[in-house]
Amino acid sequence: MTNIDTPAKPLDFIRQIIAEDLKSGKHSNIVTRFPPEPNGFLHIGHAKSICLNFGIAKENNGVCHLRFDDTNPGKESTEYVDAIQKDVRWLGFDWGEHLHFSSDYFDQLHEFAVQLIKMGKAYVCHLNADDMREYRGTLTEPGKDSPYRDRSVEENLALFAQMKNGELAEGTCSLRAKIDMTSPNMIMRDPAIYRIMNKDHHRTGDTWCIYPMYDFCHCLSDMIEQITHSICTLEFENNRAVYDWVLDTLATPCRPRQYEFARLNINFTVMSKRKLLQLVEENHVDGWDDPRMLTISGLRRRGYTPASIRNFCDTIGVGKRDSWIDMGVLENSVRDDLNVDAPRVMGVLNPLKIVITNYPEEQEEELEAQNHPQNPDMAPARFPSAGRSMLNAPTIWRMRRGSFSGSPRVGKYACATPT
């Protein structure tokens, strides 16, 4: 039931698009996905994406898939797969039956690649990495067609089969989409869609020695899973052209759309997986869950609650402009959440022994104080008091300097009886 006095929170631009798609009948059910590559632990930036994707699904009675984008066996491992699942669950989200892996689709992806070759829309290119870069041109100069661009369908089919069968060495060639080497969008200059990698995959073992590239794999995985709204970060805006090209060229029955939002940045901290990995590998930190890092596991170890992280993601919003959030906003979200029901504890950080001379020498009593100003139901705090006690040193110092406002009150000082 909606309270008429409290207008609903305005929808961000992605939720607006989804609301319109629902209203127009373009979609009747919403399917999103969170697609991490299992090459590291999740961090607070991923939490933003998780809250967005799972949140949207939940709000619209849809589903959100957890899909591991595992197309680069050189960097991925099951350790990360497990850690990521644990963190998403801990954050409070559930993918139900929809735990997927891009590697589940390797057969279908291979079929689509063959189909592209048969359509004359993909070719095996023997340019090495350096030459390919040379041929690609620059931001201001168009690229040149690869000398292998016009190979026959039969030749391409045979060559691609050789790639698949492990008859060609890593790096000797790649399968490329035949798009447009003069496109002003660099990504459209015949992007590689399959490369040879003689590496065991954490799930498929040594079944494959060719692996699909992101631009080819992601859109088709979305299509296979019937994703309606494929939400990613801004740096993939240029890639959307390839995303659309692949699905349009293959004329797939399902047509997901990609939307991009600004990734989360937090001042004075590192967020990139590459840098976090470096901190871990070079032992600058205690591991992925070092509380000094903004990984989900680090935040958990530091005492953050799932609700505080969800509230934080809700607070910062979703937009398209590059933004840098103050660390204080994150910290505020835990304090806010913890303040509600966290029991209070008294401690003396810099104890200074004192003797209260007009207090009976042997007397000792237990004082009681309200534990929570806004929650009187919470059990009261009890602490001992005696003639010989501990005072918090900075308190004394401040008292001497007279920086306390008003006159000192008995209860103002943190006291503790030495044992």
Added chain:
RNA sequence: UGGGGGAUGGUCUAAUGGCAAGACAGCGGACUCUGACUCCGCUUAUCGGGGUUCGAAUCCCUGUCCCCCAGCCA
């Protein structure tokens, strides 16, 4: 420089041609046996220049600045 995006207080986000709003930070005050919390009050913004309009953050033109793309990474 070609292309793709973006510009609202110190920071983030609203306002979708009709009173520039909220959160965080900051400042002042109240309350306090947590310098916390809570409460009250305050400061601070539409990138610049033109135009359309009764009316522009919003629409048009123009300029400036910022981000992304030249991996067989994602």
